Amino acid sequence: MEGRDEDDDVPQLSAHTLAALQEFYAEQEQRESLKSGPEYDQFSVGAVEEDWQLSQFWYDDETALRLAKEALEASGENGRIACVSAPSTYQKLKGLAGDNVSISLLEYDRRFSVYGDDFVFYDYNNPLDLSDRLQPHSYDIVLADPPYLSEECLSKTAETIRYLAKGKILLCTGAVMEDLVKKILGLKMCKFIPRHTRSLANEFRCYSNYETGLDS
Numbered sequence: 001m002e003g004r005d006e007d008d009d010v011p012q013l014s015a016h017t018l019a020a021l022q023e024f025y026a027e028q029e030q031r032e033s034l035k036s037g038p039e040y041d042q043f044s045v046g047a048v049e050e051d052w053q054l055s056q057f058w059y060d061d062e063t064a065l066r067l068a069k070e071a072l073e074a075s076g077e078n079g080r081i082a083c084v085s086a087p088s089t090y091q092k093l094k095g096l097a098g099d100n101v102s103i104s105l106l107e108y109d110r111r112f113s114v115y116g117d118d119f120v121f122y123d124y125n126n127p128l129d130l131s132d133r134l135q136p137h138s139y140d141i142v143l144a145d146p147p148y149l150s151e152e153c154l155s156k157t158a159e160t161i162r163y164l165a166k167g168k169i170l171l172c173t174g175a176v177m178e179d180l181v182k183k184i185l186g187l188k189m190c191k192f193i194p195r196h197t198r199s200l201a202n203e204f205r206c207y208s209n210y211e212t213g214l215d216s
């Protein structure tokens with residue numbers, strides 16, 4: 001078209017947006033470079049960054065530690081622990097547990113496959129479509145934190161939990177889910193309040209079906 005500059009069609013970023021973008025990439029580069037350093041611990045909480053598209057909100061360190069200690073205590077010697085959609089607890093457990101404890105992480109996010117055979121791909125939409133490695137009723141405790149606060153997500157995750165658990169269940173989800181958690185899984189709310197690294201709009205709670213140390 002006459003008198004029209006070809007560059008008119010190229011979208012332009014404002015100086016402010018460009019600066020923010022450059023800062024983001026610089027921070028990302030710095031985080032990536034830390035991963036190859038000697039101090040890097042692949043089991044530290046937050047080693048895999050939150051992806052909000054996947055409803056990922058990590059516990060703060062104290063919460064992950066408290067849940068991991070509870071799971072260890074409840075599973076006993078040579079215990080078997082399943083973490084369902086709860087990677088921070090898995091990571092904390094790896095730092096605490098001895099070789100006699102077996103820990104599985106069922107997760108949708110394949111970045112966690114860095115944890116080798118402990119990682120099992122899991123999509124709550126297909127709750128019983130699980131690896132043959134997972135035998136029914138073979139875990140001393142199942143700890144879960146489903147991605148969404150909906151009856152559908154809870155019911156489907158509950159199918160997986162029931163399949164895996166010998167008996168003990170520890171669930172973290174919204175306080176608003178209390179009645180459904182009781183109806184679907186028969187769990188009761190604990191006193192302990194889980195916290196996250198970022199403040200969330202929804203209040204969170206832990207629920208269990210056994211006497212936990214989370215009530216003291």
Ligand SMILES: C[S@@+](CC[C@H](N)C(=O)[O-])C[C@H]1O[C@@H](n2cnc3c(N)ncnc32)[C@H](O)[C@@H]1O
Pocket residue numbers: 054055056057058059085086087088089107108109122123124125145146147148
């Ligand atoms: C609310 S977060 C719970 C994380 C927990 N607070 C922690 O710190 O470990 C929900 C988890 O569900 C996982 N998730 C997302 N989509 C999923 C799906 N379709 N099936 C199973 N898990 C899923 C996310 O990757 C995330 O780890």
